[in-house]
Amino acid sequence: MLKRLLTYLFITCALLSVAHPVRADEREEAEYRVKAAFIYNFAKFVEWPVSAFAGPDDPLIFGVLGDDPLIPAFDALRGKKAQGRAVVVRHFSSLDEVKVCHILLVGRSEQDRLEELIAAFRGAPILLVGDMERFARQGGMIGFVLDRNKVSFDINAEACKKARLIVNSQLLKLANRVY
């Protein structure tokens, strides 16, 4: 009996010893790159009110508030084109700094004061995106969810409507959950 057990343990240890795991941050990076690509795609499915831009050549401003592990991947969106506009990425460290912006990634560092934050943006035509639990349910607009190792998202259609953002029905269809 004991012999058998030892044999098992030996096999397991042998199997473990040949494993060369990929570094964790490398894989997380992949996840964040996918999420950043999602955000870039959201821009194609949302229509902002005309007043959100000063002119047809105005850039599409992607803002980040606070700190978030998504930032490096998000920064890489800089210089791309969406809706015929150039993408500009801006970093904000506090609520007061956020002035003109079309898509705002609410950093995980802001999790604890989410309610206050969402209230402050009420009515402003800014698409609020967050990579944290229950973000869309709490009044944010698009929140990422991981569904069986695949990235998906929840949309708060109500909140988008109040912000005068027109969300393409295709996006609503793809969403994991619509509030």
Place this chain on the structure above:
Amino acid sequence: MNKRFLKGLKGFIYFSMAMFIAGALPATGRAEPATQATPADLTEISLEDLMDVTVYGASKFNQKLSEAPSSVTIITADDIRKNGYRTLADILRSVRGFFVSYARDYSYIGARGFGRPGDYNSRILLVVDGHRTNENIYDSALIGTEFVLDVDLIDRVEVIRGPGSSLYGSNAFFGVINIITKRGRDLKGAEASGEAGSFNTYKGRVSYGNKFENNTEALLSATGYDSKGDRLYYKEYDSHVSTYPADSRPIPGGITNADYDRYQSLFAKLTHQDITLEAAYSSRSKGVPTGAWQTDFNEPGNKVMDIRGYVDMKYEHSLSARTDLYARLFYDYYHFTADYSTYALWSALNKSLTTGEWRGGEVKLTTRLLDIHRVIVGSEYTDNFRKDHKNFDVDPYMLYGGDEKRSSGAWAAYLQDEFPFARNLSVNAGVRYDRYTTFGGTTNPRLALIYNPIEKSSVKLLYGSAFRAPNDYEMFYTSSTQVANLDLKPEKIKTYELVYEQYIGDHFRMSASGYYYKITDLIVSVETTPTTPTTPGSGIMISKNNDSVTARGFELELENKWENGLDGRISHAIQRTEDKQTGETLTNSPGHMTKLNITAPVMKEKVFAGIEEQYMSRRRTLAGNYARSFFITNVTLFSRNMVERLELSASVYNLFDKKYGDPGYEEPSPDYATLDTIRQDSRNYRVKLTYRF
């Protein structure tokens, strides 16, 4: 022909082993970065395609498990496919510390060394999508082919060890098995599946599932199963010469062909916004080939039939950013018919008819209080409005078990609070009060301290009390050989457990757990005191809260998930049970169990080999003998997308054709043949094809 077949089989085994080695070894040598599969510029691909990219969170393991106030094992749909599991019983056999005894009528769960022969599955609570499935007569969880759900529809099985009565009430004695079914979106269209196996076994399933606009999702499925069963040989019947004068049973040579098994099942789930409506139905007929209960041996007319169905409506709604409401209404149906052909002994066909119906509701609020308290408060009500039972001889009609019709009810309220107590230390405390119309009230608390000394380590100290309400059969059933006992109290268990979980890197997990439990007021069937002192026994049985049992156990599990898809899990469980009356180890209580599961990619993302090894030490039988220890191997080769949309699998169960048996549930008798151990399946095969349209 047979020889050639065996040769072919050997070839198959060698081939698969070679495939396994060739496929697995180089793959483990060079793990590929997960980023490789994704194109350099992700912004170039569409949203639909992005949603199909597999990413991993910080860990391949569900981190929530280390926060759970118990030791939890999760078996996923992928595990089910890759290991060729056919029933929930197959799934549970692979779970650390769990074992299943199959008496060729029903499958009986054993956990933590406890699996007394003759007991129903009433000390484990089986929940499907939040719906309690233990029926209301024997309180049993049906886990074999009689399980209400086709295992193909399972998304995952969560096995939550330890007492769960503080949240779930009765039956959550040794643990809760929580089954989550697939969602419509997991099917994305129609699916047809067919399988064929040894002993003339065939199964077919058609399903449709999808997600539509407006948060609407649907899943529909129908399954049919038919198995002729193995030709079994029981030496007990071969040599048995009855000493009972009336026993004129011919000696049939110990061979029986009455092991057939058939079922049909239906499942439907519809979600719209916050409401989910779910319905399940299954009907199974199983031949009883063992000649149990003095029935005619090798008589196909001997059978048990179970019909199980339910309708469940759930409403889940966020009341505010912090508070979620969960409400449920349900209706359940259970019908059991047994045809006991006892012509040889008693010249009659004996029938048992049992019907149970119940309905009820549950309301639960989950909220966050003072920022740090995660509080669950809930209440539940069950109305057992139908509990009919009858046992009789058909011709000439003779009633044994009174033509009884009963009803009962129970309500409960529970509260759970989870909060950080200090840095790295969180507390999970819960209590539930249950009130039954039959025996009164019972209160069951649970306390868990979860300590995370460093990241990826967790130490859990757990205490909990749980109960099992006496079932209808134990409390009320009266027949010519049994009397009711209205004074029965619930069985109680107190469990102390220490769990240590350690994650190393993102791939390796270790879990060690030691526990002690004490069961009091255990319900046993005893002979009533004889009315006249001269008779040795009255022959009349009564259920009493007579026994107490203690047990200690230790479990160790190691699990590794490699980047390339190779998964390995090995566990060992040691348990020592003691009957406090006799000081002996319980019957059907293995001292040791070892389990090993390896799933190896043979061809990247396309072909996998699943290898399963199970060892169980000897178990004492009711006759005081031992069911021998055994070591069995199951192998499955699974492939998907070799042909687009097609899944194919081939399995060999009990590969080395080990002859082993589980302890039987009949007390030995000088008058009738009984099976002390019940032989399990010899080597057998299954092939399965699933096509998505």
